[in-house]
Structure formats: structure tokens, C-alpha cells
Amino acid sequence: MKNSEKPALYPEEFSAFTCEVKVASPGRINLIGEHTDYNHGYVMPTAIDKKIFFEFKKNASDSICRIFSITFNSYFEFNLNDITRSNQSWQNYLLGVTEEIQKIGGKLRGFDCIINTELPIGAGISSSAALECGFASGLNQIFNLKLTKLQIVELSQRAENNFVGSNCGIMDQFASVMSKKDHIILLDCKTLETEYIPADFKNCKLLLLNTNVSHSIADSEYNTRRAECEEAVRIISKIYAEITSLRQVNFDMLSEFKHELTGKAYQRCTYVLKENERVLKASEAMKRGHLKEFGELMYQSHEGLQHNYEVSCSELDFMVAYAKNKNFIYGSRMMGGGFGGCTINLIEADKIKEYSEEISKAYFKEFNRTMDIITVSAGEGTLIEKVKA
Numbered sequence: 399m400k401n402s403e404k405p406a407l408y409p410e411e412f413s414a415f416t417c418e419v420k421v422a423s424p425g426r427i428n429l430i431g432e433h434t435d436y437n438h439g440y441v442m443p444t445a446i447d448k449k450i451f452f453e454f455k456k457n458a459s460d461s462i463c464r465i466f467s468i469t470f471n472s473y474f475e476f477n478l479n480d481i482t483r484s485n486q487s488w489q490n491y492l493l494g495v496t497e498e499i500q501k502i503g504g505k506l507r508g509f510d511c512i513i514n515t516e517l518p519i520g521a522g523i524s525s526s527a528a529l530e531c532g533f534a535s536g537l538n539q540i541f542n543l544k545l546t547k548l549q550i551v552e553l554s555q556r557a558e559n560n561f562v563g564s565n566c567g568i569m570d571q572f573a574s575v576m577s578k579k580d581h582i583i584l585l586d587c588k589t590l591e592t593e594y595i596p597a598d599f600k601n602c603k604l605l606l607l608n609t610n611v612s613h614s615i616a617d618s619e620y621n622t623r624r625a626e627c628e629e630a631v632r633i634i635s636k637i638y639a640e641i642t643s644l645r646q647v648n649f650d651m652l653s654e655f656k657h658e659l660t661g662k663a664y665q666r667c668t669y670v671l672k673e674n675e676r677v678l679k680a681s682e683a684m685k686r687g688h689l690k691e692f693g694e695l696m697y698q699s700h701e702g703l704q705h706n707y708e709v710s711c712s713e714l715d716f717m718v719a720y721a722k723n724k725n726f727i728y729g730s731r732m733m734g735g736g737f738g739g740c741t742i743n744l745i746e747a748d749k750i751k752e753y754s755e756e757i758s759k760a761y762f763k764e765f766n767r768t769m770d771i772i773t774v775s776a777g778e779g780t781l782i783e784k785v786k787a
């Protein structure tokens with residue numbers, strides 16, 4: 399367990415805690431392919447080298463589970479036979495995972511768990527998926543549930559859909575569990591086929607700039623976008639019965655329905671179709687080592703998210719516009735659900751220091767707010783270490 403800066407005061411219940419299973423569960427980045435996962439399209443995520451750490455131990459009880467978060471310096475207990483929603487959002491990710499494990503017949507007993515994170519929360523690098531998947535992986539190990547990695551991914555996504563109430567796609571959980579160090583995943587969210595592409599950025603690095611804003615409309619707008627896409631699919635499938643997601647819709651088909659869809663719905667669908675094309679082009683550019691071409695597609699992705707999918711915000715747009723003026727930044731775009739969080743930038747490594755200072759000042763001047771700079775590399779998915787037999 400990593401130590402938090404300020405030593406946490408462990409609650410009484412943890413005085414005799416001896417770790418049996420350790421888990422390190424990473425956050426994720428997404429290079430390109432935003433809001434495509436729930437439309438069964440393509441994404442290019444990977445886990446990062448920053449993680450949430452868990453320690454687990456069985457306790458003597460049949461059903462009482464005790465959780466301590468070092469990060470929040472907060473303790474709670476729950477009963478496996480009576481799982482109810484908490485008013486603390488971080489707790490709901492864990493409760494949701496527990497419920498989903500039980501729904502598929504996973505036999506649990508009482509356990510104690512200590513959690514500590516080095517992931518910034520609300521920065522759009524999926525601390526929530528890391529929390530769900532790390533927790534599920536630890537329970538899988540300690541109770542010998544024999545869940546596959548894919549089952550862990552899928553039940554974690556269901557926990558977020560059913561218990562937390564966010565209709566997220568599968569990208570975040572998939573990346574957190576399935577990533578391979580120094581590789582980017584090209585994931586087909588329809589078939590879950592994967593290709594691991596070497597993350598060879600040559601003279602460049604990936605730099606995240608955290609706006610430090612997370613606008614409150616994010617969750618409701620996310621669910622609205624998903625509903626808009628699904629409604630479009632419903633209308634198109636009245637004529638084309640085989641269509642079950644936007645993935646199967648092409649531009650000709652879409653224009654046939656231009657007048658039956660609302661202006662906004664048409665705009666959203668156009669973005670999704672184009673973004674899927676960009677991901678495929680970007681993956682080819684990456685394999686060929688054409689980083690400038692890759693970066694150009696990142697800029698185009700942002701433009702679509704800003705103007706057509708309308709999930710950006712002024713802070714993110716400012717950062718991307720600023721990057722666009724610099725020839726040593728090959729690509730920049732908002733990352734994740736939107737309305738705040740980070741931009742992801744493909745930048746020449748030797749310019750990072752100078753640029754970070756410059757944009758920090760400019761951002762502060764514009765918004766009277768500080769931003770955070772996070773350098774990341776492509777890391778390994780969830781890691782489990784059994785400490786005691």
C-alpha cells in the first residue's frame with residue numbers, strides 16, 4: 399500500500415489488519431474514439447502508469463464488509479445481505495460491484511479492504527473504472543470466484559450502469575483491466591476484438607492537462623447523448639430492421655434519414671460515424687509511425703466533439719486552441735465524457751517543460767484557475783499479488 403502524504407488514522411476495526419491480497423488498478427487514457435464505445439464503434443485507449451491500490455483480508459463475519467479509504471480518510475461498513483445506495487458516490491462503485499458479483503452467483507463472505515489512490519478524481523482518467531475493476535479483481539482473488547477478466551470488465555460496467563446510474567460504455571473498464579504495458583488497444587466495441595499496437599511515440603510524449611473543472615451537467619448530458627444516438631438507431635431500424643447500433647449505419651443511410659431525425663440527432667450521428675473512421679485511420683497512422691497524421695486526427699476529433707457532439711467546454715476548447723498554434727504539438731483533444739477533465743496532447747518531449755509553464759500562465763490569466771500537468775505512459779492493466787495462501 400502506498401502511503402498518502404498525511405499518514406491516515408486507521409479506524410479501530412483495522413488495528414489487526416494483515417493483507418492477504420494486493421491489487422493495483424490503473425486509470426486510463428483514450429487517444430482517439432470518444433463517445434463511440436456505447437455506439438459499438440472503435441476506441442484507442444490504454445491503462446496509464448497511475449493507479450488505485452487495494453489491500454484485502456477476509457474477516458470473521460459471514461456478511462459484514464468493512465472499507466477504509468485512505469484518500470478520503472473515510473470508513474464505512476455494509477452487509478452483503480442488504481446492499482443499499484450510499485450518498486457518497488465513491489462508495490456506490492464498490493457497492494454496485496458487490497451486488498453485480500452476487501447477482502451472477504459469486505459467493506462472498508465478510509472482508510476488510512483498504513484503498514488508496516494516486517489517481518486524480520474527476521479528471522476524466524477513469525478513477526471510477528479503476529475503483530470498480532480493482533475491487534472486483536480483489537474479491538475474485540480472495541474468494542476464488544474464478545471470474546474471467548472479461549467478466550470483471552462487464553460486471554464493473556453493469557455496476558456503473560445499474561447502481562451508480564451512469565450509462566457508460568465498456569471502454570474504461572476494458573482498458574483498466576486488459577491493457578498491456580507500452581501498448582495502445584485498438585478495441586472494436588461491437589465484437590470486443592482487440593489489437594495491441596506498440597505505443598511508440600518516438601520524440602513525443604503524451605501530456606495530460608487537467609482543466610480542474612468538472613461541470614455538473616456532465617452526467618445528465620452524457621446520458622442524453624447516448625439516448626439521442628439510440629433514438630436515431632430506433633428510427634433507422636424501422637426501415638433497416640438489421641440495424642441495432644450506429645456502428646452498422648453508413649453515411650448514405652444516414653442521409654436518407656436526414657429529415658426524419660432532429661437536426662441535433664443528425665449532427666450527433668454524423669460525428670459518431672466520422673469518429674469511427676478517424677480511429678481506423680489513426681490506428682494505421684500509428685502503426686506506420688506517422689505521428690503528425692495521427693495528431694491531425696486528434697485535432698479533428700476535438701472539433702467534432704466541440705461543435706457537433708457538443709460535449710466540450712470553454713476551458714477544454716481554450717487548451718486545444720492554444721496547442722494548435724504550436725508546431726511542436728502534433729495533436730490535442732478533450733478526453734473522456736467531456737464538460738471538464740483533461741486534454742490529451744501529443745507533444746515533442748523536449749518542449750514539455752517550457753510549454754507547461756506557458757499554458758499554465760495563459761490558462762490562469764483566462765480563467766483565474768490553476769491547471770495540473772500530468773505526464774503519462776501506457777501501463778499494464780490490473781495487477782494482482784497474492785500475499786498469503
Ligand code: GLA
Nearest residue numbers: 432433566567568569734735
Ligand atoms: C466516459 C465513459 C466511457 C466513454 C467515454 C466517452 O469515460 O465512461 O464509456 O463513453 O466517456 O468516450
